[in-house]
Amino acid sequence: MNDSVIHIEGLHKSYETSAGLFPVLKEVSLHITRGEFVAVMGPSGSGKSTFMNILGCLDHPSAGSYRLDGHDVATLDKDALALLRNRTIGFVFQGFNLLPRMSLQDNVALPLIYCGVERAERHQRARELLVKVGLEKYFDSMPNKISGGQQQRVAIARALINRPSLILADEPTGNLDSHTSTEIMALFESLNREGITIVLVTHELDVAQHAQRQVHFLDGRIVNDHATLHTEASL
């Protein structure tokens, strides 16, 4: 299991603003192999979310190359990118991004609609995942009727529904209290043990402790990339 999932070389990203081009990512290179659990850290505004959106094929780099699972993303058309987002990547957002007015089961099953899975199977797989994230009692609840931690579990279940090989999470615990975030991190750890590669953005050191590797951003560059040092306290 030493093959490459994410291979990034010389990545640049600038936003066009009224004051001209605004560089956010400068000369970022990163290599992540299958099965890794990476925490991306750094101060606010250092470009972490921008980086994650590019990893998630939601946004395009201004320059540099990004190979995902061996495919050069720059050469893929919109449908192929949608397919990657659907099958290969599971994205977990800080704000959960569940669809309101849709039951948890339907929210979790939503990605399956876009790859032609039958209704019965969609529901069955969604229920299995809701059980897995500990929400067996809430199949038909609405997103606004459950807590933030529960919503984030639903979002994780949705990210998992198409059995992705990569999970990208941008501050998945940013809106949660420390107890709930420990639970969510335990969930990520167990997913990682099943072989899923995880890249996760966080501000909190103790959250980052769950990862095997930490990548530090500062002002649009990677300034530090090291294995997690497990202290007594975190174990």
Next chain:
Amino acid sequence: MKLAMLGEAWRAMGANRMRTFLTMLGMVIGVGAVVLMMSVGQGAQYSIKQTISAMGSNLFVLLSGSSSTGGVRSGSGGSYTLNVADAEAIAELPGVQAIAPIHPGSAQIVYGPNNWNTSIIGTTPGYLDARSWPVASGNTFTDSDVRSATRVALIGKTAAQNLFGDADPVGQTIRIRQSPFVILGLLSTKGQGMDGRDQDDTIIIPLTTAQRQVFGSQFPGSVRMVMVQTTTQEIMPSVEKSMTELLRQRHRIREGLDDDFSLRNLTAVADSAAEATRVMSLLLGAIASVSLLVGGIGIMNIMLVSVTERTREIGIRMAIGARQRDILLQFLLEAIIISVIGCFIGLLLGIGGALLVELLTGTKVIIALSSVIVAFGVAATVGIFFGYYPARKAAQLDPIEALRYQ
């Protein structure tokens, strides 16, 4: 897959029922108006066709007195410029199939205790041929009845109804201005004439009987009008010319002087009436179509608002793998469902409205399958046409921009 997208579209519509309903209403009114207008228009066209075929085909009517002063003269009575000999001469012209001199009037008819005021037509048997008006039961009178001025009559359905009720009038004796008349036959139903009068409220008697015994004309042999039928419609202009020449010659009218008769082409009048009805129903349809268009624009408007409002949802859907065509399909389906359901309701209301019009006003309406198909086709087209632009707008959103949208 398609089914799942249908479900998504349906869900979105359910989430905003009031808005969906109002959008649909535009469609309902548009389609309802089109169906109603088309039904009424086609009904009107049908009735006028009926009336025209009841009138008889290829008909001229010759009136005594010049066309410019005819109105004044006909009131004075007695000074009829046409006579039976004129009619007989016209009958000899090539292209003339039937002629019928007519002496019209009205009188009080008595049968037992019942009496009824109705129109009396004094004419010859040729009249029934020209108007293709057979008897429903009994017989018609003959040329010999006309020659000997016998007191026989044919009675129309309405007059018979009023005098005899449901009893058979054939063979009964009625009194017209005190004189007894034997009813030879009951005329078949004609319905409304071009002037809107009930043509079945009439009694037809021999011309001579009318002139000599009922109305007592001062100049026996002269008539107020003559009906002329030609063999074909194409020949009518040439017959008109030869008839005019013949009459001017017979009446010794010098070059440059006005005719002392007037000639009307009833068939041309009828055709222009039919044309007017056709144009009117087209116009009604066009006006109704405008409301369909407005309904379509309403759909587009709402869909555009909906796309803007649901930008974030679109972003989320794209982030989890929706392709452009999935988003396009979802919004397009929404527009199509709204227009098709709206169209269906509009169809029912339009048909109901048409039936109500028939019930309340008695005008004939015809709900043609073609108008139903047209309305449905137009609604689906409007849905696709006006739904496409907003749907494409949604599909072309950039995933990250849509996700950032607040």
